[in-house]
Each structure stands twice: as C-alpha cells, then as structure tokens.
Amino acid sequence: MVKYIAEPFRIKSVEPLKMLTVEERKEKIKEAKYNLFGLKSEDVYIDLLTDSGTNAMSSQQWAGVMVGDESYAGASSYRHVIENAQEIFGYKYIQPVHQGRAAEKVLLPLLLHEGMFAISNMHFDTTRAHVEQTGARAIDCVVKEALDTTGYFDFKGNMDNVRLVKLIEEHGAKNIGVIIMTITNNSAGGQPVSVANIRETAAIAKKYGITFMIDAARYAENAFFVKQREPEFKNASIQDIIHEVFALADVFTMSSKKDAIVNMGGLIGVKENCELFEKVNGRCITLEGFVTYGGMSGRDLEALAIGLKEGINEDFLRYRIGQMQYLAGRLDEAGIAYQSPVGGHAVFVDAAKFLPHIPYYEFPAQALAVELYIEAGIRCCDIGSYMLGNDPDTKEQLKADFEFTRLAVPRRVYTQAHLDVIADALCAIKDRAPTIKGYKIVKEPPVLRHFTAELAPLE
Numbered sequence: 001m002v003k004y005i006a007e008p009f010r011i012k013s014v015e016p017l018k019m020l021t022v023e024e025r026k027e028k029i030k031e032a033k034y035n036l037f038g039l040k041s042e043d044v045y046i047d048l049l050t051d052s053g054t055n056a057m058s059s060q061q062w063a064g065v066m067v068g069d070e071s072y073a074g075a076s077s078y079r080h081v082i083e084n085a086q087e088i089f090g091y092k093y094i095q096p097v098h099q100g101r102a103a104e105k106v107l108l109p110l111l112l113h114e115g116m117f118a119i120s121n122m123h124f125d126t127t128r129a130h131v132e133q134t135g136a137r138a139i140d141c142v143v144k145e146a147l148d149t150t151g152y153f154d155f156k157g158n159m160d161n162v163r164l165v166k167l168i169e170e171h172g173a174k175n176i177g178v179i180i181m182t183i184t185n186n187s188a189g190g191q192p193v194s195v196a197n198i199r200e201t202a203a204i205a206k207k208y209g210i211t212f213m214i215d216a217a218r219y220a221e222n223a224f225f226v227k228q229r230e231p232e233f234k235n236a237s238i239q240d241i242i243h244e245v246f247a248l249a250d251v252f253t254m255s256s257k258k259d260a261i262v263n264m265g266g267l268i269g270v271k272e273n274c275e276l277f278e279k280v281n282g283r284c285i286t287l288e289g290f291v292t293y294g295g296m297s298g299r300d301l302e303a304l305a306i307g308l309k310e311g312i313n314e315d316f317l318r319y320r321i322g323q324m325q326y327l328a329g330r331l332d333e334a335g336i337a338y339q340s341p342v343g344g345h346a347v348f349v350d351a352a353k354f355l356p357h358i359p360y361y362e363f364p365a366q367a368l369a370v371e372l373y374i375e376a377g378i379r380c381c382d383i384g385s386y387m388l389g390n391d392p393d394t395k396e397q398l399k400a401d402f403e404f405t406r407l408a409v410p411r412r413v414y415t416q417a418h419l420d421v422i423a424d425a426l427c428a429i430k431d432r433a434p435t436i437k438g439y440k441i442v443k444e445p446p447v448l449r450h451f452t453a454e455l456a457p458l459e
C-alpha cells in the first residue's frame with residue numbers, strides 16, 4: 001500500500017459541496033446529453049475535469065489580493081512577479097500575460113511562419129493550434145516508451161533525440177523555427193522529462209542554431225520527479241534543478257494556472273535576447289495590454305508572485321506528487337490499468353483495458369467518465385477517440401492511440417478521503433464493467449466537438 005503524504009497545510013476556508021443521489025445524477029447527466037462539460041458545477045461532488053486554474057490559493061495569496069496594485073503602469077505587483085520569476089528561472093526578461101495560450105500567441109509568430117516546423121516532445125493542443133496559425137506545422141517527437149501504458153520507464157515524457165536529429169536533417173535546420181520541450185509532458189500523461197534528455201536536446205538545438213523553448217506549465221512537478229529519479233540530482237534543491245533546466249533553453253512560455261497555484265495567469269521568459277524581448281513587449285501591448293500588467297489585474301499579479309514561490313516548495317511538491325502516487329497505488333491494488341508510472345497532475349485510466357468490450361468508435365473513455373459521475377458525482381473527461389474526432393477529409397471517426405479517462409487533481413483542494421471515494425468508485429464500476437454500454441454521438445460541432453457534442457447511450 002502506498003502511504004499517503006499528509007498535507008503540509010491546514011484548512012482555513014471551506015467550500016461546501018452538494019451531495020446528490022445516484023438517481024438525481026442519472027437525471028442530471030441525461031439532461032447534459034451525457035457530456036460532462038454540460039453539467040452545472042454545483043451538481044458535481046469531486047471535480048477532476050482539469051488541474052488548470054482550479055487550485056486553492058493560500059492565506060498569503062488572498063492577503064496579496066487585497067494589496068494588489070491596480071496602477072496601469074509601474075505597479076508594485078508587476079515588479080513582485082518580475083523579481084520572483086527572475087530569481088526562480090534565472091532569466092533576464094519576463095513578460096506576464098493572461099494565460100498560457102496568450103504567451104504562445106505573443107511569442108510563437110516571432111519564431112515561426114508559413115513553411116516552417118516546430119518540433120516538440122509533445123505539443124499541448126493550444127500550442128499546436130498557435131504553431132499552425134502561423135502557417136507552420138507541429139511535429140511530436142516523444143520517446144516510444146510513452147506509447148506503452150503498462151511498461152515502466154522513469155521519463156516517459158522525454159524527447160526522442162535520435163528522431164529529432166533525423167527530422168532536422170530531413171526538413172533543413174533553417175526551416176525549424178523552434179524546438180519545444182513541454183515539462184511535464186502533459187499529452188503523454190503528465191510524464192516527466194529528465195535533465196539528461198533536456199541537455200541532449202539543448203545541444204542539438206545549439207548545434208543547428210535553432211531556438212530552444214520550454215513549455216513550462218508543470219516545471220515544478222517535473223523538477224520533483226528529477227530529484228526522485230535522476231541520481232545526479234538526489235541531493236539538489238528544487239530551485240537548483242529549475243536553474244539547471246532553464247539555463248539550457250533560450251525562451252519559455254508558461255501557463256501559471258498549473259504550478260504557480262493561481263486561477264489565472266501566464267508568463268513569457270527570454271533568457272538574454274534583448275531584441276526578441278522588445279518584440280515580445282510590442283506584441284503584448286497590442287494583444288494583451290501594457291507591459292506592466294499584460295492582461296492581468298494587479299491583484300492577480302500579486303497572487304501569482306506569491307504562488308510562484310509556493311509552487312516550488314519541496315514539502316508541497318512531495319505531498320502533491322504523493323497524492324497522485326497514492327491514488328495510483330489504490331488502482332494497482334484493484335488491478336486497474338493506467339499510464340504508469342503515474343505522472344504529476346493526473347491519473348490517466350486506460351479505459352480500453354477497463355471496458356474491453358466497447359470499441360473505440362463507441363467511446364470507452366467517455367463511457368467510464370459518465371459512470372464515474374453516476375457512481376459518485378466525480379467529473380472527469382475523455383482523452384481518447386471521442387475527443388480526437390473525425391478525419392477532416394473522410395469524416396470517418398479517427399482511432400486514438402489511447403482511450404484515457406483522465407482524473408486531473410486540482411492543487412491543495414481534495415483530501416485523502418476524496419481520493420478514496422474516487423478509487424472506491426472505480427472499484428465498484430469495475431465489478432459491473434461488462435454491463436456498461438458504449439455511446440453514440442447524436443449532434444456534434446465541426447471542431448473541438450467534445451466540449452459541446454450531444455451523446456446517447458447505446459442499447
């Protein structure tokens with residue numbers, strides 16, 4: 001049994017939850033057309049839809065909200081963000097923006113244009129969209145170990161550097177606008193990337209003269225995994241590991257809604273290229289707002305300055321990653337497969353193995369997500385064929401590499417007992433798994449259908 005690492009905080013403010021009956025939930029999910037995004041949040045007991053912007057702020061951060069400086073120019077809250085970010089990342093230039101995709105929108109068109117390529121260990125979906133909006137193409141280049149959900153590998157998020165070199169040679173270095181290292185690798189299941197791997201990628205980028213960017217949404221969780229699993233860093237501090245990693249790159253974009261433990265915010269970092277940073281400032285002014293607020297209110301900047309520090313605290317990270325490892329341990333005991341070893345922010349349950357009688361075109365991961373809501377009021381989502389959608393040319397349903405039901409855990413929000421409710425619900429569903437039916441789509445929009453599609457259970 002995996003030991004639960006107790007919370008390094010106590011609770012000062014609570015948010016009461018409504019408890020519905022199974023019968024009431026059956027009614028609610030039917031009204032929502034079996035789409036979890038269609039539920040009212042107050043009808044959800046444990047919300048695992050995402051860990052993005054759903055974090056609980058500390059008493060320090062709430063105090064910061066009160067002293068946030070709302071001045072248009074030169075606000076003290078802006079300076080607090082810059083000072084803390086410069087110290088943590090070791091970069092000369094920092095620009096706040098309103099969230100991660102805004103950082104991508106401001107920076108990526110400065111590096112990419114029509115006919116070029118971005119290569120990443122895996123592009124997050126908004127990153128891919130912003131690459132493609134410049135007219136460039138996005139290529140994923142993750143190690144093959146990531147594709148085997150049950151095989152153990154310490155760093156399933158790593159870049160396949162052998163393939164990276166082949167891709168550069170094939171397309172020509174001058175056509176590769178940027179190499180992007182996403183830490184942790186969200187799309188592979190929140191999987192970490194080793195410092196050794198980042199060093200290799202950085203050396204390749206340098207050799208070919210290509211800008212090396214970090215997508216830093218979960219950089220602190222990544223640093224904790226490095227400390228746990230990479231012997232060289234066994235005795236290093238989280239801060240030292242972060243310095244080591246960021247010194248290898250030229251720029252970073254970051255969604256602060258994850259490891260900076262706030263509800264809204266983002267950052268762009270430029271290590272030393274002053275000319276590039278001036279262009280970032282210019283685009284920020286037209287797209288986000290003046291450089292000293294970047295689309296953020298002063299109170300949100302103040303909370304971000306504090307959250308950046310809290311997010312790299314080792315006791316916090318041990319507890320945070322410990323929650324994931326505890327939940328994964330309960331699934332191991334029950335013989336439930338997931339992307340293992342578990343990553344940093346979510347457990348990705350292998351629904352294709354959980355519901356082997358439901359084919360991909362009847363959406364096993366969506367079926368499991370609906371059952372979790374009915375069983376215990378848990379809201380999570382499909383990361384599988386239902387989310388992937390249809391081939392744009394043939395209109396045929398595509399088959400995803402994985403059928404994952406993703407249980408994303410917000411930071412500092414749920415307790416051990418909540419995690420037990422989740423594990424118990426999965427065990428109960430496993431007992432009746434053969435009776436669970438798949439779904440068909442009755443109405444869908446042309447793009448990003450999973451947010452608004454309407455489904456019906458198959459008889």
Ligand SMILES: *Cc1c(COP(=O)(O)O)cnc(C)c1O
Nearest residue numbers: 099100101124126186217255257
């Ligand atoms: C969330 C996320 C983004 C986008 O950030 P938003 O704040 O949601 O716009 C980009 N990359 C990764 C890896 C993410 O997890």
